[in-house]
Structures are given as structure tokens and as C-alpha cells.
Amino acid sequence: MNKYTVINPHSKFTVLNTHVHNIDGVAKVTGRAEYTFDIKLPGMLYGKILRSPHPHAKILNIDYSRAMELPGVYGVVTGKDTLGVKQGIWRRYKDLCDEQILPVDKVRYIGEPVAAVAAITEEIAEKALDYIDVEYEVLQGVYEPLDAIKKDAPEIHEGFERNINVTRHIEWGEVEEAFDEAEYVREDWFKCGGQAHMCMETRAAVSSYTPEKKMTIYSSNQSAYYMQALMAGVLGMREGDIRILAQYVGGGFGGKFELDGAIFCSAILSMKLFRPVKIIYTREEDFIATKRRTPMFYYVRTGVKKDGTFCAREAKVFTNGGAYTGMGATALYLTGFFHSFPYRWKGYRYDGYRVYTNTLPSTSMRGFGAPQAMWCSEQQIEWIAADLGLDPIEMRRKNSHHEGYEVPGQATIASCGIDQCYDEIKSWIASKGELPANRSIGLSACGFMSGGIFNWFDTPYSFSSAVVTINQDGTVELHVGAQEIGQGSNTTMAIICAEALGVKVGDIKVHSGDTDHCPADLGAWGSRQTLMTGNAVKMAAESAKKQLLEFAYAQSGLNIVYDLDIKDGWVHAIARPERGEEFVQLVRKALRGKDGQRIIGRGYYTPHRKGMISPAYSYMLQGVEVEVDEETGKITLVDSMTAHDCGQPINHLGLIGQLEGAFSMAAGYGYLEYMPYEDGKLMNPNLVDYKMIRATEMPPANIAEIDTYEPEGPYGAKEAGEGLTNPTAAAIGNALFHRFGIQMKECPVRPEMILNALKEKKEAQEK
Amino acid sequence: MSDPINDPVICPVCGKKAKTGSAIDCARHMFGTGDKPHREWVNAQGLSFIDLMIEQATTPGNASYQILADAIEKARPKK
Numbered sequence: 001m002n003k004y005t006v007i008n009p010h011s012k013f014t015v016l017n018t019h020v021h022n023i024d025g026v027a028k029v030t031g032r033a034e035y036t037f038d039i040k041l042p043g044m045l046y047g048k049i050l051r052s053p054h055p056h057a058k059i060l061n062i063d064y065s066r067a068m069e070l071p072g073v074y075g076v077v078t079g080k081d082t083l084g085v086k087q088g089i090w091r092r093y094k095d096l097c098d099e100q101i102l103p104v105d106k107v108r109y110i111g112e113p114v115a116a117v118a119a120i121t122e123e124i125a126e127k128a129l130d131y132i133d134v135e136y137e138v139l140q141g142v143y144e145p146l147d148a149i150k151k152d153a154p155e156i157h158e159g160f161e162r163n164i165n166v167t168r169h170i171e172w173g174e175v176e177e178a179f180d181e182a183e184y185v186r187e188d189w190f191k192c193g194g195q196a197h198m199c200m201e202t203r204a205a206v207s208s209y210t211p212e213k214k215m216t217i218y219s220s221n222q223s224a225y226y227m228q229a230l231m232a233g234v235l236g237m238r239e240g241d242i243r244i245l246a247q248y249v250g251g252g253f254g255g256k257f258e259l260d261g262a263i264f265c266s267a268i269l270s271m272k273l274f275r276p277v278k279i280i281y282t283r284e285e286d287f288i289a290t291k292r293r294t295p296m297f298y299y300v301r302t303g304v305k306k307d308g309t310f311c312a313r314e315a316k317v318f319t320n321g322g323a324y325t326g327m328g329a330t331a332l333y334l335t336g337f338f339h340s341f342p343y344r345w346k347g348y349r350y351d352g353y354r355v356y357t358n359t360l361p362s363t364s365m366r367g368f369g370a371p372q373a374m375w376c377s378e379q380q381i382e383w384i385a386a387d388l389g390l391d392p393i394e395m396r397r398k399n400s401h402h403e404g405y406e407v408p409g410q411a412t413i414a415s416c417g418i419d420q421c422y423d424e425i426k427s428w429i430a431s432k433g434e435l436p437a438n439r440s441i442g443l444s445a446c447g448f449m450s451g452g453i454f455n456w457f458d459t460p461y462s463f464s465s466a467v468v469t470i471n472q473d474g475t476v477e478l479h480v481g482a483q484e485i486g487q488g489s490n491t492t493m494a495i496i497c498a499e500a501l502g503v504k505v506g507d508i509k510v511h512s513g514d515t516d517h518c519p520a521d522l523g524a525w526g527s528r529q530t531l532m533t534g535n536a537v538k539m540a541a542e543s544a545k546k547q548l549l550e551f552a553y554a555q556s557g558l559n560i561v562y563d564l565d566i567k568d569g570w571v572h573a574i575a576r577p578e579r580g581e582e583f584v585q586l587v588r589k590a591l592r593g594k595d596g597q598r599i600i601g602r603g604y605y606t607p608h609r610k611g612m613i614s615p616a617y618s619y620m621l622q623g624v625e626v627e628v629d630e631e632t633g634k635i636t637l638v639d640s641m642t643a644h645d646c647g648q649p650i651n652h653l654g655l656i657g658q659l660e661g662a663f664s665m666a667a668g669y670g671y672l673e674y675m676p677y678e679d680g681k682l683m684n685p686n687l688v689d690y691k692m693i694r695a696t697e698m699p700p701a702n703i704a705e706i707d708t709y710e711p712e713g714p715y716g717a718k719e720a721g722e723g724l725t726n727p728t729a730a731a732i733g734n735a736l737f738h739r740f741g742i743q744m745k746e747c748p749v750r751p752e753m754i755l756n757a758l759k760e761k762k763e764a765q766e767k
Numbered sequence: 768m769s770d771p772i773n774d775p776v777i778c779p780v781c782g783k784k785a786k787t788g789s790a791i792d793c794a795r796h797m798f799g800t801g802d803k804p805h806r807e808w809v810n811a812q813g814l815s816f817i818d819l820m821i822e823q824a825t826t827p828g829n830a831s832y833q834i835l836a837d838a839i840e841k842a843r844p845k846k
Contacts, residue, residue, distance in 0.1 A: 095802065149821055159803075161817045169795050175829070187827070301827055316824055353824045409786075 048125035052107035055141035055358035055680030067131035072124035079104035108323035111288035116265035145355035172408035178312035178347030182303025192372035195293035201250025207266040208276035222252035223523020246513040254364035287685035294362035308395035312347035326363035335369030367725035378444035378730035417645030417706035418619040424643035442734030448723025449614030451528025462604035465519035474584035481521025482533035500541035502566025527719035534714035539603030626735035633751030648716035658721025670729030794835035
């Protein structure tokens, strides 16, 4: 049974800070929610994609004449049917727009699209792939970043010397002087694996192009606006001529805000055939032909004083970028930034190198580079505490961020509840008493952003926008560009709108996932929507409320020193709450007073003067109790406790769901979800061989929510649900360290690694 | 040594003043930008942009940035 406790709770709200079920929950559990998978259009064809069997090869010729002879096949497209645009999400930096989704002359990883077929059934389209003849000139491949930077390594992209894709440097303070002050310095090398996004809904799209030169695309994605703008770029169309629909999306986790083969190939086929075309990825395609969490090699040097005061840290990171940039350049920066979290360093230096290889491209994934950073950082800190004989919690506490701290040149911390997180985890550990001999506890701290400030997409729009329209019956239409992907975004926005306007959640109808009718918004990534779209929604609702209250004042005849408010659908003077009228009555009067024009409130949000990374940061500390079978090396998670500061919770049910989900994904990264490659080929692209944590393997996910107030967030709210992907792997590693004294430097930790480490330890002791 | 406040170092390629105006910040800017003109300028100083970068990546410390900072100082017009 999970335990959920709120520390420092506030009670000034009517709707917010309560337990609200997802507003789309009933539609989902009754099967009425229509995902891209469910879309059927008149005359629709089914598409399938032919993929490269080679990790690195030139495309010499593609002959699809035999496929066209197959009954039921309507058309085939290759790179020659496209504009050949090298696209990417880094529109401000053309060098980083490096991916032709249907390449014209060269393939760079196994699974890369080469051609796409449209036919009357999926089976015929699949069969037709066998009749497409592709002539390749196979090139030498390279699969690991440390091999790809060697002088004699094959060149993957022309002009990128030694295959270095992107570099990032972060530095503050006098690093070497700070190291000189240190009385103890430790160096370690770590290896962090990749991870599949593993959305319940695989990549999917239905594209329909009409002779009027308009394109409608149903797509499973994290940002309808990004899809619209990126598709306009690759198709040579105007954004306004493309409509993206994504009402229900079965998960994203950072893997669905770039173009993929499903959306691109279905659109190209539809343009060629003037018929709707649907492409749904199989699970295997989702594994081998989308993108993944970025694998990294991490060197960490840390200098501390003997009393545990942190002095300096230096990190050098090589990431396996795979074949294309994707969102990897941002992950490269964020891993370096969050590697410093949540601590104060007098001197800090980070050099990150993203290297092209002939493997599946890597990109953003829940945590955005921070899980890798924390795997290395939080284990090394635990080892340093042990080396120096210090209490690891108190050592962390004395070096932690606090309110008002400035991460030099990068960020200012306006709210920070980590100190109370230490207290909560200490209490939890103490409550455990003496553990059985085969169990141990590990812990790990971290912080995370509440939306990214970076505008690599070069949008001219506000980062978030919202429109509130009030109907004559008191119901409210809320239009947002925020993307609901299963995380409860629509519910969060409905709650904020209801709280600001003074009505019930049931009065709000949220419209999202439709670029024709919703304002532009950067979408669901980097934990941005609660803070950014939430601010826009609050502003829009407050604007509508202000317009209504102007009418209320005018008709009330109250002395102007009295304030009016709306709570729970009741418009009243704050000083005399019993005197007032129903919200709906006021709305009708206001409509008459505006010559029938509806009350419309508009809101927007773009961060300004909030540093380099994010407007706000969440904080957390997690403890996990781990059991290990010494004969098999099998890990079992027994219990967990997360102390978590997300500012002011908007919806406790949503928060609990997000934290549990993040924990399960983070645990998978820590000890289960292994992606082995051989010569560029993923060896386990299925859910039998790729192990994820199952419901029966989930330990209790106890939560102590530390309420703080974030001045930049709507009602004081900040990030929740992505940050908790960061600490768990290191907490598991630290539990193993405390149990056996072994230091795990590669994740995910597999049973054979534990057995080998125990064997090595035993041999060393015998010597 | 340059005076970052009164006489800040300007990037010899794009004319940008990097952060504090010091030569080492200019070196970081050049590595961070890393486009063809910046690479060519570094190579024209008798250094190898890519070798400096790999050296920076694979060894502790800041040696490559310092080497490039020295080259930037050396190439500054004499006043």
C-alpha cells in the first residue's frame, strides 16, 4: 500500500490542491477515446516502410516496379519523391538539421527508412516491401563514440570531423584553484546505457492531402505545433495549410516531438496519391527505428574537504549520438547542467561531446540527460562520503541548493524544499529499523527543470498561450496548445482555469491537440506545461473574470472599496459573501451588456530573465530498499520513499500518478532496460527480451510531498513527474554499495554484473 | 594578458565578445561555435582544432582551452 503525505499543506484553494480524477478518464477506460490507431477515413490506404538492413551504406538504386505490379498496391515513395530537406528541431542551427527521413543517397543506421508503400491493406503493403529492390554499397560502420572519434574512423556525415556532432561547455568559478582547496579528490569513469521510450501507443499517423493543397494529419505526438511547423518545412507548405490533430496520445516520454517515419512517409504517400494513408509502427519498428535515451560515457573528478564541503567538480562526457542529432544536443547540455545539481560547487567544469555513430539516433527522454548525470554523480558522492567516513545525508545537506542561491551564470533558485526532503528520508530510514541481511537501502538526490527556456525551434509565438471563452450557460471553453499525452495536462489546465475563474472543473471543456483551433504552444516536453501553459491559462481565466466582475461592480452599487470575487460559481463581495448572485446569471447580464459578444480571456507566457535553462526547479530525494539474491544476482525492489518538492501541487491524484510512473521508468533504467547492440543491430527489439518493470515487481512508491511556493509558477506550482526519473538508478546502485561494498559503474545493473563484482571482490580479499 | 573590462577580447572570426571578455572565454566560444570559419582560424594559427578538442575531451583539466586562449592573445592586434 502506497503512503502519501503532504508536508506544509495550504488550504486557501477551492479546486486546486485537491484530488481530481482525469477529465478524460471515463472516455479512456470505456474505449471511447479515439487514438490515431483508431482513425479510419474514407478511401484510406495503409502504409508500410522498407528499412535499411545496413548500418552504413550508400543507396545506389531503388527499383520498385515489381512492387507496383502487386494487386492492391497504390504507390511507392522513396527519397526522390521528397524535397530532400535535411530537417531537425534545431531550426536556428542548420548544421544540426541533419536528417532526411527518407534519405536520398545514404543510410546511417539499421532500420532507417528507405522507401514506403501504400496499399489497400496493411498485409499487402507489408508483402510489397519484399518486391522493392535496393542496391547498396555497404560502407564500414562505427558504433561507439570512443571509436568514432579516432582518426581512421569512417565519416558518417560529411564535414563533421572525427564524427563530432555537437560540443557543450559549462564552467564557473576558478576550477583548478577550487580543486587545490580540496583535501580529497576522487575520479571515476561511468557508462550509462540507452533506454527505449516504450510508449503504449507506438508511432502512428494518418495523413490526408487534398487537391485544395491542404493536409490534415492525425498523429501521435507531444507537440502539435512542432509537427505542423516541421512538416511545413519538409513538404514545402505553409504552416496554416497543415492541420495536426492529436486529441488522445498514448505516451511520449520525450520521443514524440520530432518528426518520425510514420508522419513523414504517410504524408508523402498521401501527397502522391491524393488518398488518406495510415502508418502504424509495430513494436519492433518502435524499437529499431525511432530514437532512444542517450547512452553516455562519463568521467567525473570531484574535490571535497575532509569535512565534506564540496569544492570542485569536473566532468567530461561522450555521448553516443547515433546517426542524427534529434534532441541530443539539448540532452548534452542538460546532462552537464544537472550533473551539478542539487549542490553548490565553487568551481565546476563540464565538457560534453556528442558523437555520431551508425546506431539508432539518441535523443531526449524523460529526464532529458539528467538520469545519466545522477547515476554518476550520486553514486560518486556516496562513495566519497564512505571514503571520508561521513554521513551521506548530512554531507549532501550541507552542500545543497537553497532559496536564493544562484547557480553561477545559469539559474537562480527561487524555491527549494530539499532540506525538508533530507528530514523525511532520514525519518523513513529510521522507521525501517534493522533490515534483513539480504536487504539494504540506497538514496539519491536531484533537482529538475520546469520547462526549458531555450528556443532552438525559433518560434515567433509565445511559448504558451490559452483562450478562455464563457458561454451563456456558464460553461467555459478552454483552448490550449498544450498537448495531453496521458500525463493529465488537460485536467491540470481545467483545474487552474476553474480555480482562477471561480467555477467547477466540470464547467470547463478543454480543447487541445488541434492546430486549427488551438493557439500555438511548444507542447509537452521538459516538464513545461504546468508552469508555462498553466501561467497562460491562469492569465486568460483572470482576464475573463476581470471582465465579468466589471459588470458585477457596475450593477452592484457597492462602495468601490469593496472587492468582489467568484468562488464555486457564486459571485459575491468578499466582505459579505452571503450577498451575491450565481455565476451564470452574471454571465447572461454581461452578454447583454456586450451586445451579445461572449466574454473571452486571453493569456500567454514566455519566460524572461530567468537564466539559461528554466524558470523554476523542483527538488527531491529518494530512498529505495533493495533485496539481492546472491546466487543469481537478481535484484528485487522491496520498498521506496520519495520526498519531493514540486511547489504547490495542483492535483494530488495527478501528482501521485506522475511520480509513480516516473519511478517505474527510472527503476527500469537502473536495473532492467538493457539495449545491447552488435554491429549496429539492436539484439532485443521486443517485449520478451527487453525487460521492463511489471506491475507485480513494483514496490510501494511512498511519497512525502513538501509543499513550497514557486513565485514563477501558477499558484506556486512547478515541475512534477519527469524529475523523478533521475534519482532511482543511482539509489539502486547505492543500495548495492551499502550491501556488498561493490561500486557499479555501468547501468542498467544486470545480474551478471553483480555476480562478477562479487567474484572480483572475493578474489581480491583472498589475495 | 588582456584586460577583460577595459580591453575585452573580441572573437577574431565573428567579432563577438564572449562572456567576461577574457581570452579563455573567447577560446570556449570558438570551441562551442565550432563552425568552418572558426575551425579554419584555429588551424591557421598552426594548431589543430580537432586535436585540441579531442585532447580537451580525453584528459582532465583545461589545457586545450588555455592553448587556444594563448593563441588568441598572441594574434590580437598590437595597440
